[in-house]
Structures are given as structure tokens and as C-alpha cells.
Amino acid sequence: MHVVTFTRSTPDTAAKVWVNEEGEVAWGDVATVVNPWDEYSLEETIVQAKQFGGESTVIAIGAELHNDALKHSMAMGIKNVLRVDAVGLDMSDSLVWSALAAGAIRKLGNVNMIILGKESVDVGTDQHNYQLARRLGWTMLSYVSAIIETDCAAGTIKVEKMLEQGKQIVSAKLPAVVSVMKGINEPRYPNFLGIRKAAKAQIPVWSASDLGVDTPAAATRALRFMNPPARDISTEIIAGADLEAKTAALVERLFEEKVL
Amino acid sequence: MSVFVWIETFDGAAIPSSWEALGAAQSIAEALNTETVAIVFGENCATIAAEAGRFGAARALICDAESLSEYRLESYAALLSNLAAEHKPVAVLSVATNRGRELLASAAADCESGLISDVINLRIEEGAIIGTRPAYAGKVLMDMTSKTATTFVTVRGRAFPAPRADDSLSPPIESVEPREIPPEFQTKIEELVAELGSVNLADAAIIVSGGRGMANNPISAPDGISGEEASIWKAKDGFANTLRPLAEILGAALGASRAAVDAGYIPYEHQVGQTGKVVTPDLYIACGISGAIQHQAGMRGSKIIVAINKDAAAPIFKLARYGIVGDLYEVVPVLTETLRKKLR
Ligand SMILES: Cc1cc2nc3c(=O)[nH]c(=O)nc-3n(C[C@H](O)[C@H](O)[C@H](O)COP(=O)(O)OP(=O)(O)OC[C@H]3O[C@@H](n4cnc5c(N)ncnc54)[C@H](O)[C@@H]3O)c2cc1C
């Protein structure tokens, strides 16, 4: 069983992010973290690979910045790391990304399962997973809150999925792409030994041409980035003689605002 | 030329936010001088197509088959990709629900077409489709366009008004054949545990949320429960007997902070924020929530925010339009009673 996961670095969620005078997105010198949604997919990859005595591999596609996320993944316990350098390619387009990701999976050759996080915390597109599955022609199991059973010999998997309307139990054939939700597990913290090992690791880099894929032209283009209009909020702390008076005043305001 | 809108269904009915996607589609169809086509898959789905017509779709393409009675990505995506390839619409829209996102992303990949997800504004500039979407948890907005003949777009729930239904409309409905999916590429639905009747956070006009402060419930935990267990018991009791009655009287959905979810007070489905759900209700009432940046990421877009917190210095008050400084276990029951009298 070979389980592969993808991850990348994203700015810390507490960072102030803004559009600078050049029209670029900036976050000062705040450090990046491993995409927080991926802590769950990394953990699940380790668990699934270990359960079946198999291999685990983590791949980042993009610039050197993502080495940090790869090292974090390694420190957590993923065995193999790999970066696909996409110099000159427009990585903001998910069709370009999925062509490279599918190329890397084909080049690895023996992959049974791909586990990803639900979304990237920065761009938040929640679309790369599906397009990768589509390019590979694999089954997509999305919004997974539990992997109930994996049968490597029979090549089957059974999962619990989260819907807006409740939960669903679904079974499918492997290979499959699985995207996981927060709550599927308790991600482990990298331990000291893991961190030391990862710090020393050499990260192999494949270029797009190593993958032997025709990368498509980017279908979409980001035209401009904007700072959202400042929210003009004046807070009114509701005053009143007692709680009855305060809540009555609040309800009054909410009727005036037409939200009740 | 046309603009497709996939009408998402659940349990044999259209989900209401589908009409918002139809409204968004109509606005660009008008600017492009073309028409909207409702796409409906399912079993006995002609009635939903007719409903789409009343909401303003100029035509409907339906695929009515027993095998489509339950949504499955493989069969739905094969159909949608095929229809898009055949009819070459300028755009394919849906609402950015879980299913809308995966279906449109899959069909976009099949069609090698651009996808703009989770847009809050959609318009035509010099003939091109431009979508505005939030990024970096709403700290930044971006305008995106696509260079392909068809552009796939998912629209954020509650960002576009639904059109008004007109009972006199009954546009033409055309049926298409289902596509056969090889069994090894087909998932099997074993079981569905639907929570019917509960208000969906993404669709909710009003949300009442609780945070870590829910643990400070003055009620005593039953004998034999102590420490962390007692906190959890008290917080659960607070969600059930203090927050839920307020939510019920308002017809609101129940939300929570991550701290409340991680401590085991309430299931993850209720989490609002950067690693939970992004919500945009008209009214968001935060009880015992400090207002951390990652929580704000999920609820900043609410029209009116009300904070109930005992700490006057809590950051949530900087975001709130109205605040009551006080113990939520004193304030919320009185607020519920005030509303009960007023709304009766
Ligand atoms: C990568 C990452 C992702 C995250 N994602 C999310 C997310 O999706 N959603 C999210 O919410 N958080 C998220 N967080 C966590 C976030 O940083 C905060 O820790 C969390 O939001 C705090 O929750 P809280 O406000 O309930 O708790 P606290 O910050 O502990 O605040 C509790 C508040 O309750 C008040 N209080 C206590 N008792 C009472 C009472 N009896 N009556 C009235 N008020 C009372 C206190 O004054 C305090 O303000 C994330 C963090 C990280 C690092």
C-alpha cells in the first residue's frame, strides 16, 4: 500500500494579510505554516500507510517556500518527500496544478490512495482535490470524516462523508482520492527526533519536464487583488437599568435593522 | 450560447440556494444577451425543472433516471461534462455547496475549462466573465477571469438574491439520456444519516453561536462528574437548554467556536471559522466567544453581529454592531423571553 499526500506552506492564519501598492498580496515577514487543513491529511496518511505496512509520500508543487511544509510533514512521520518545481508555470490555476500532480502520481507508479486536506487555508478554493481525481480517472471521496475500513487485498474502501444535510457512508474501489475534514483524527505534533531528521533531509526536486506531461495553459487568470472595503462599525454597548431593559433595547435595534 | 445552472437537489427537492445561483446566472445571461438553462438530474425531476422555470430559467435540460435518484459525483459529472461539451455554454453555475464545488470542479477538469469558485460578485466586463472571490480568509478580495470558451463558476450562498417566482411561467423542458458509468468507477451509498429539519449553517439567515464561555454554566453537574468532564457536561447543557431555545425562537442555526468544538461541547459540523464553515447570515449572535481572528474569518461577512460576553475588552466587541456586557447565562434566557413575548 502506497499512500500519497500533497501539501504546501500557507501564511500563518493569524497574519495580517493585505494588498500592497504594487497590487500584490503581502504578509510581511510572518512565518508560513503547513496548510492547517493538511495536518489532518498528513496524520491520516501516516495512519493508513502504517496500518498496511506501506509507504507514505508527501509532495508539494511549487517554489522552495513549500520545503517548510514538507519538512513539517516529514517530522510528523511521512517517509518520503518530493517537491515538483513549477518554474514559469501559473500555479494559481488548478488545471495546471492537477496536470502536474497527476503526472507525479503516474511517475511514482504504485500509488493506491491519495489523501488531501479539504482546502488551502489561503486561497480556499477547495477544487484541487477533485480535478486531480478526474485527471487520474480515480474515484473521489470528498469531505471524509472517517475512513471506516480499507481492504487492500480486495481493493476497497469504506468512508463516512459529511454532507450539509448529515452524514453518509459510502464504499468504493481503490485507487481513490480522499479529502479529509478536521475531526477525522488528532494530528500528532512532530517530536524532537523527527524534527532533527527532517532538518537534515535532502528534498528531491522534480521539474515539470521530468514528469513527461503536457502542462495545459492556465485557464484562469487573477486580474487584480483588492483590500476589502473597511467595515465601518461603531459598536453600541446596550445600556439599560436591568437585563429586561437591555434585551428589550437590543430587540428594538434588531427590528430597526430589519434582521428580525 | 447559454448559461447553464445546475439545480442541486436533496431528498427530491431543489435546495433553496440553487435559486440564488439561478439569479446570478440571469444577471450575466442578460448582459451577454443570452438565456439561462436549468440543469436538473434525478428521479421524477421534471417538477423541479418546472419550478426552475417559475424562478426564471428560460429552458431546462433534465435527465430523469432511477440511477440518478441519489447524487453521486461520477454519474452527475459525466452527464454535466457531456452536456457542457455538447452545448458549449458560456458559463456553468452552481451554488458553492460541498456538492456544487466537487461537481463543477470535476466537470471543469473534464472540459479543460476555467473554474472560479466561491464568488460573491459576478459581472461581464468587455464581454468577459469576471468573478470576485474572497481569499486569505476574506482579508483580500480577488477578481478572476477565465480564458476558456466555457467558464465554470460556483457562487457563495447568500451572496446573490434569489429571483422572485412567477407562476405564469412554464418554459420548455428537454430530456437527455443518462450516461453509463463503469461499475469500478462508481461509488456505492451504504447509508445516509440525514439530520433533516435542522437549520443548515450556510443557508441560515440567523445564527446563534457559543464558545468556550459555554462551560461557565452555573448549573451543577450530576454527582460523580468532575473536572473536565463536568465542564463538558455543563457546556452541553448550556447549548441544549440555553442557546437552543434562543435559536429556536429565532429560527436560527446553532454555531460554535473551535474552542467549543475541540473541547467536545458540540460536534464539528457546527464550527464557524477558518477551519470550519464560512457563514454570512443577516444576524450573528456570538455568546461567550472572544472573537479570535480565525473565528472572525468565518463570520465577518455577517450583516449584523451581536456579542454577548462578560469581558468588555473581548475583541468580538470591535466587530459587533451591538453588544451586551454580561454573563451569557444571565443574558440569554432574558433575551429569549423578551423575544418570545415580542415575536408571539
Ligand atoms: C490554524 C487555526 C485555525 C483555527 N480555526 C478556527 C475556526 O475555524 N473557528 C474558531 O472559532 N477558531 C479557530 N481557531 C482558534 C482560535 O484561534 C481561538 O482559539 C478560538 O476561536 C477561541 O474560541 P472562543 O472564543 O470560544 O474561546 P476563548 O478565546 O477562550 O473565549 C471565551 C470567551 O468567553 C467569554 N466568557 C466566558 N464565560 C462567559 C460567560 N459566562 N458569559 C459570557 N462570556 C463568557 C470570555 O470573556 C471570552 O471572551 C483556529 C486557530 C488556528 C491556529
Ligand SMILES: Nc1ncnc2c1ncn2[C@@H]1O[C@H](COP(=O)(O)O)[C@@H](O)[C@H]1O
Ligand atoms: N501547490 C500545491 N502543492 C501541494 N498541495 C497543494 C497545492 N495546492 C493545493 N494543494 C492541496 O490541495 C488540497 C486542496 O486545496 P485547494 O483546492 O487549494 O483548496 C489541500 O490539501 C492543499 O494543501
